[in-house]
Amino acid sequence: MSASPAVPHTTDLDPAVAVRLKRDANGLVPAIAQQYDTGEVLMMGWMDDEALHRTLTTGRCTYWSRSRSEYWVKGDTSGHVQVVKSVAVDCDGDTLLVKVDQHGAACHTGDRTCFDAGQLPVTTA
């Protein structure tokens, strides 16, 4: 389902970080983007080692686009950049949490978050 790089990318990711990651079959780890001050969950994207390296060192959240098979610096097209505040990996090494300052809408629909329009019916809440 996911497009993977035809050739594994070379990366300058710190080996001490790389060893903590558990990647999926396509070499990717899901990355949750959260607004650092309000706590809003904005979106989820995917990172390979090099996308994580760029996120950790450029100040701009960078994903691997599975549909376009290319790196995607969030906001390069829309102007809706994500300025990186902190990054954490979870206890299993298979999920990233990136706290960002989101400029404008995170969602391509224009919504603030990708979850704004997606409420599902909970029958026991």
Next chain:
Amino acid sequence: MSASPAVPHTTDLDPAVAVRLKRDANGLVPAIAQQYDTGEVLMMGWMDDEALHRTLTTGRCTYWSRSRSEYWVKGDTSGHVQVVKSVAVDCDGDTLLVKVDQHGAACHTGDRTCFDAGQLPVTTA
């Protein structure tokens, strides 16, 4: 990497909800659990259609355990239950955001969240 159900499970998930989901090759969708009032991102798990159905209708967050290949009602063993407050699907249909009231620690290590011990070095923040 992910164990998938040997046989697709039957499910009572509302077809109007099911049609909105884009599942991975194993029939799963990542589900982000967030503390409903503080906004803390607690953990990420995986749901198939039936796990989502149970989450939407039982009041208890239920995942598909990829390592054990079974349904996993969060807190059944640890007592650290997640009471479901709301569930949303993202714009692409491939990620769920479950707002919960987490009792005790979300992480099996005893940490409040699975990301507490995982800070990575950001060099430009």
